Amino acid sequence: MCIRDRYQRRVHGEFCKTGGVIEAQPNCTASSISSPSFSFLIEPNGNIELIGSFDRFAVRPFVNGGCSYPQTSLANFNFSTICKAVGDALYQKGIIGYVTVDLLAFPFPSANATHPLFWGIDINCWLTDCAASCVFFDFLMDGKLDTQTGIYTVDQTGEKQRDEEKALNQEQRSFVYCKYLNHSGLATIQYKTFFHMCRIESISFDLEKRKGTTFILCDSLQSGVISVM
Numbered sequence: 001m002c003i004r005d006r007y008q009r010r011v012h013g014e015f016c017k018t019g020g021v022i023e024a025q026p027n028c029t030a031s032s033i034s035s036p037s038f039s040f041l042i043e044p045n046g047n048i049e050l051i052g053s054f055d056r057f058a059v060r061p062f063v064n065g066g067c068s069y070p071q072t073s074l075a076n077f078n079f080s081t082i083c084k085a086v087g088d089a090l091y092q093k094g095i096i097g098y099v100t101v102d103l104l105a106f107p108f109p110s111a112n113a114t115h116p117l118f119w120g121i122d123i124n125c126w127l128t129d130c131a132a133s134c135v136f137f138d139f140l141m142d143g144k145l146d147t148q149t150g151i152y153t154v155d156q157t158g159e160k161q162r163d164e165e166k167a168l169n170q171e172q173r174s175f176v177y178c179k180y181l182n183h184s185g186l187a188t189i190q191y192k193t194f195f196h197m198c199r200i201e202s203i204s205f206d207l208e209k210r211k212g213t214t215f216i217l218c219d220s221l222q223s224g225v226i227s228v229m
Contacts, residue, residue, distance in 0.1 A: 023121065026106040034073035036118070038150070039100040039131035040083040048087035050079055051098070052134030053150035054177075066178040067130040069137065070150045073105040074118060080147040090125070098127040133177040133216075133229060141173050141210050154210055173210070177229045180218070187224045194221060 026033055035058070039051040055073055059065035071077075086101060102122040108115075127135075138145070143154035153170040186194070198204065198213075205212035216227035 024119070026104065026117075026119075027109055028106050032107055034105045034116075035102065036071040036073040036105055037067070037100055037102045037130065038071070038079050038083065039098065039128070039134060040087055041098055042087050042091050042096045044096050046088075046091050048083050050083050050145065050147045050150070051131055052137075052145065052152070053077075053079055054130055054134065056102070056130065064130075065180070066176065067133065068176045069134060069174055070152060074103075074116065076115070077150070078148050079150050083147075086123075090123075095125055097125065098131055100124040100126075100128045100131050129179050129227075130177065133175070136214075136216065137173075137175050137229065140205070140214065143173060143210075175229050177227070179227055180225050181228055182225050184224050186221045186226060189221065191221065 035056040036053065037056055038053040041049040041051055043049065052069060053071040054067035054069040055071045056064050056067050082101075087099065090099060100123070101120060102124070103118045104121055105116045105118040108117055137152075141152065141154050143152055145152050152173050154173050156169045156171055189197075198215075203213050205214050214229045216229065218227050219225055
């Protein structure tokens with residue numbers, strides 16, 4: 001059976017009966033396609049606040065497994081401008097709260113352009129897992145997000161340092177967030193034992209340097225699933 005016959009059978013035999021969504025696919029290799037997203041908050045008075053930008057990664061096709069922050073797929077991308085445009089349009093429709101916009105970025109197909117093309121593929125009007133990880137990261141770092149570039153920096157100097165010295169000691173921070181790690185052994189240990197085993201393996205978070213590994217409980221340890229940043 002040829003591809004056309006299988007396609008016709010699937011469309012007329014399954015798709016037309018149960019329904020579905022047809023999405024466009026960039027005409028390039030899968031390895032050259034990236035999945036950046038940006039999250040922002042629409043306040044009740046209409047103010048727009050950028051939460052963060054990140055690149056999503058998939059554990060298998062069409063299944064998101066987490067994100068890396070900040071996004072690197074769209075260089076020189078002004079997030080404050082696009083957040084303002086999308087946020088204002090949503091606010092006019094009566095939408096407030098957390099919003100995440102998912103994009104697809106891919107090389108320009110007909111020219112050697114330095115900046116890739118991007119498509120908007122989804123708008124999530126709630127606090128997604130990846131957006132929540134940005135909020136958690138900001139709590140841990142207590143730094144500053146550049147709303148134009150999406151880059152996050154922390155100040156490593158003391159409070160008594162001059163402004164000029166603080167500007168020279170800004171360090172960029174980033175993270176990788178994995179939503180679900182499954183291990184059957186987690187269901188058989190207690191919290192105290194788990195973190196003791198982490199310390200033995202030098203897995204910890206330095207509160208002073210604000211570097212290291214943190215765990216996020218998406219359920220109890222007895223479920224055997226945990227998130228890691």
